[in-house]
Structure formats: structure tokens, C-alpha cells
Amino acid sequence: MVQKLPGDIYRSDLKLADGRDISYYDSSEKNRSAADKRNEEAQPGIGHLRLDPLVDEWVVIASHRQHRVFLPPKELCPLCASTDDKLTEIPDKDYEVAVFGNRAPALTTPKGNFKLAQFSGLTTPDVDAAGACEVVCYTSDHSSSFAKLSEKQIRAVLEAWKDRDSALSKLPFIEQVYIFENRGEEVGVTLSHPHGQIYAYSFLPPKIEKMLQVANDHLAKTGKVLLDEVIKREIKDEKRIISQNSEWIAYVPYAARYPFEIHIAPLRGVSNMSGLDEKQSAAFAPIAKEVLSRLDGVFGIEMAYIASWYQAPVNSGKDSMRLHWQIVSVRRQPGKLKYLSGSESAMGAFIMDLEPEQSAQQLSAVKL
Template identity: 40%
Template structure:
């Protein structure tokens, strides 16, 4: 992996990556926005025991622009600078122009509940210069590069003293709240371990203390042995619909070897993981012969200075559709009680995905 570190005219960081050497002389560009001047803050929710972040400047962020006017398109003229400079590179990462968290934020109001500046980071990961390519349509080689980048950026962010957790994710489709169609993901870091991964880590630690084995590794072993919910398996990587799926087509993808962080995987393991991710996304797209909206989120161990042998890095994919034309809405019991109701059976949905045939592809093929 080749990398070039740059700084945008407004002072935000820009990182360029490629599987081939990146020529020198690339000039960073940026559109106008709050950037390094944003002042997000957090307020404590006393009933839920968790932080809520407030970033009112995000109301003005770019919303579903035409493809030629996307801030994630490559800059064509100096009159319309975008986030993407001209040059020979494959993947770009930069600090969000409208951040929900910002290292260096200094202000928070005095209220009846505890408050503090939202000091962490929000980075954008642009997968491709081509606005029409989805993650599943990219070559295995490009997906592997993206995984390398996510692992490297997660590790770098985790070395910041104030960062305790790093969460990479991709929102795909307007159904999932996408405001820019150009293929991209995001890497959020937090000055605390957020409630969802915190709860998962608690259960993983409990299982580890009781058995000396990883909880997620046990689930993989059980799914391979059972086979009914298995979707795809490569050498070193596996994908399945979990028996506890909260969404009809929810899918988990992971390396088989338990590692705490994505950066712990070898290139061969990243290659297998990239193949599995690509296969799974193409199977989802093949369900109804259209791009499947989803939230794809990656869970890993906290960056708290402790060792976490109980952790097992993995991806969870949440598609919002329960049928071709019906969305799974989060309503009273999900939002009000935190208890999910699944209107389908995981074994049946796994069989549907497993039966989708994906054409063979090589390392550099789309």
C-alpha cells in the first residue's frame, strides 16, 4: 500500500492511497464549510446513562447534489473545488467538512446536565473516483486496499490520547440517510466506548472469563457446523445470517481467526475478507436485481490501552428491506423498548441469499 499525507487549504488532513506509487505534486482542494472551526458538543442523558452529541452546523451540509456537483467528485476546475484533488491515486481519506466530533473542539454550554466538547474525529473514506461504482462492484484488490486503509486509520486514530473507540461504517442508499451518492464510507472515533460495542464487549469478556474462548469464534464454529444460516465461506473468512438477526437479511462477515483489530490481519486474510465482503454484497444486490441499501458497520476492540483477547473484529450488515418493496421500520417496540421484532426466519433468509449465484471474479476484476 502506498500513501501520501497532505493538508487541505483549510487545514484539514488528507490521506491518499493506492496499490501503485502515487506521483508527487498533487495539490489538495476543498469546498467551503465549517471544517476545523466546527464546535460540536456532548450532553449527558441521565436516564439512559449515555452521551448525546450536538452538531447543529451539520444542518447546512450538502444534500443529494447532482453527480457532477458532488463534493466527492474529482476537482475539475479551480472555480468549483471539491474534496478530491486531481492526480493518480485510488482511495482518499479526509476529515469531514461537517464533523460530528472534532479534536480541538473547545466549547460546550453550561446546563442542568453534564456537558463537554465533542473531542474526537470524523473521517470520510472515498472508495473510488467513479461515482457509479458501489463497494460490491469494486475489484477484490481495491476492496482489500480499502480494508488496509481502514485498519491503518483506525490504528492511527486509536493512538490519540482522547480516542477510546473507532467505528468504520458505510451508509448506502437514501433509505439509510445517505446525503451523497458517491461511494464512500466513514470512520468515526469517540472519546468513550459507545453503548452498542460496549455491551458487546461486556458479553464477549464474560464468555472469555468463563470459558477461555472467544464468544464470536464460538458462533462461527456453531454456524459452520449447523450450515443452515451460512452464506459464504472462503479460506479464512466467513459470512452468515446470525440466528438472532434483528433485520430479515442481516448478515455478519468476519475473518475466522480471532483478532482484536482489523490492522492485525495479514494481507492474505484481508484478501479473503475482501472476497467474502464482495460476494455477500453482490448476493444482496442480486436478491431483487438492484443495489441493496444497507448500513455496514465494523466492530473491533476499544483503544483503551488494554489487551482484548475476547474481541473478534467483524462486520455487521443491516439491509432495511424485509421484502422487495417493504421497509423494516423501527417503531414502538424497537425504539421505545429496545426489543426488535423480526417478521422473518433467519434460516429462510440465509437460504435466499445462499441461492443467489455470483459470477466468479479474480483479484483485479470487478
């Protein structure tokens, strides 16, 4: 069955041999029906959650992931389309965008009527690692990248994100949907094929909890939405803006934490990915492509980055939190990385080696 989505994107839903779902997102109506010919068994077990009592935060224990595939050569890439000789995660012989459940998921569907909220405190037992982990393949072209996708292809990725955000938000055990891309071996990527991921958590991740609290406080105190105010300040300061179009703005934030850090936000704020309207969706591809191309252009090498969509939780913060995309790169010079060492990782206190204005200037100076 094919479903038509905004932007003339067509979704086809199929099953993999081990029972996982796969959806293809195409820019024209296609009859996707290729069967997964692998002889697969369902993945073993579920991980568990443990509460760290010193900070009251959940930690996901997923020891079944220890032996996952690590940087396979191109000819063994599980994210390429299948061929007669090689059966991959994507059964069809070609695809535009494909989304499917992670083969070794840290978070999975829990048993029974799952309620994490009932657990707290020092004697919390192990709890099912409830949630979902999905893979979003951006293109069948193994050596491409998000920045190199056509605008049409980026629109298909965006519609896949919106569609999955909407679907995952409806699951009763999900509290937060996190759409992201880790890119580059420097940030631990185990598969080089252009792809992103979606983690849907059954708890509020600590960073979201903090953002929600700060955004709610700001709304209560001033009656204003925090991200709207942040964007106003960036527009007033001007010097850290990287790009802007009718619907989106991209800037190095005033208090950037990483040598190259870019925030991209819709000018008319929306709380969640699935709330982006047609105008916003249509205007996303050009600015996304430009910003990621500038990032690759700074040193003339493909930059390692983590690209994260921040948005309101499923069940709160719709009036205070606003969707935006944070792209952070750990590369501070061609041969030097920024590491999260003691101050950053143990204390949460970031030391930034570059003035945000200098970083913005370098990004703006890239000739595209």
C-alpha cells in the first residue's frame, strides 16, 4: 500500500525477514514490493534501563549491541540497496530514502502496559529499555552525504522525519523523539553510508528535561517563548548569522560550545518536526544544503558532526519549546579535534577554543 505525503512524497510500507518494519519514501509513486530474502531470526531480547541515583537520570544498558558491525568495507555495506549477490537491510534494488528499525536497537517495544513513571529512587529495579531506534538511509549512493543530496532528496528525508516523528509520538510509551545524524569516524560512526537515526525514548533525556525547565520558566516569567527571543537577539547581533531565507535562519549561537556549531530554526516557531507546514518544508532543503556545504568547506574536508533535532517532548512543552536543528562539529583545526574531556564530560562545563564570531566568519567566508 502506498501513502501520499506532503511534497509529493510516496511512502510504501513493507516487512523485513526478521519482522522489522521498513518504509520507502519516494519522490514519485512506486510499487515497492521486493521481499527480504535473508533467512533472519528476530533479534534477541531487550536491554534495560537503570536509574543513576546521583543525578536521577536513566542509563540504557544494551550489552547486546557490543558486537555490532564496525566500519565494514563498501562491498559489505548493509545500508546499500540489495543486489543479486548481496542481500542488505534494504531488500529493493534501488531506493531514495528508506527507514527501518535498528538491527541491534538500544531501545525497543516493551512488554505489556509499560509505565516508567512509577519507578524512582535508589532501589529502582532494572526496567525494560522501552523506546524505538530507527535508521534513516538518506540515499542509496554509498559515497554521498547529506550536503550532497539534491533538494528533492532532502525534501524526501524531511518528509520521512516528519512522518516518523508523528508515528513514534503516538506510541503510548514514548516521551521524546530525537532525530539525528552522527557523521564521521571521529564521533563513533560504525557505518559510513549516508544515514541518520531516530531514537524515541520512554523517558525525558536529561538535556531535554533541562531545556524544558528553562523554557517553561522563561514563559512563566516573561510570557515569551525562549527560542523566539534567542533568534531575535541573533538577528539584532547579526554577526553570527550564516544564512537566512523566507522561512529559516542559521546562526552560530552566542554561547556556542563547539568550534563549529550552527543552529538552524524556522522563523515562525513550531514545537515539533511534524508541525512544519508546507512553506517551511519547501524552504528547508536549500538552507540545509548550504549550511552543511559551508561546514565541509571550512577546511576543505568532510567534517565530522552531530546533527540533532531538538523539539518539544511528546507530552509537554508544546507552548514553551521550539523545534530547531543543532549541528556541532568536533573538528577545531584540520588535524585537531575537540575532545569532551574532564571539564566537559564530567562537569558539563564547556571550554570553547574559538570565538563564536570567528567561527561564524569562517563559515560565512566559504565560497560555495
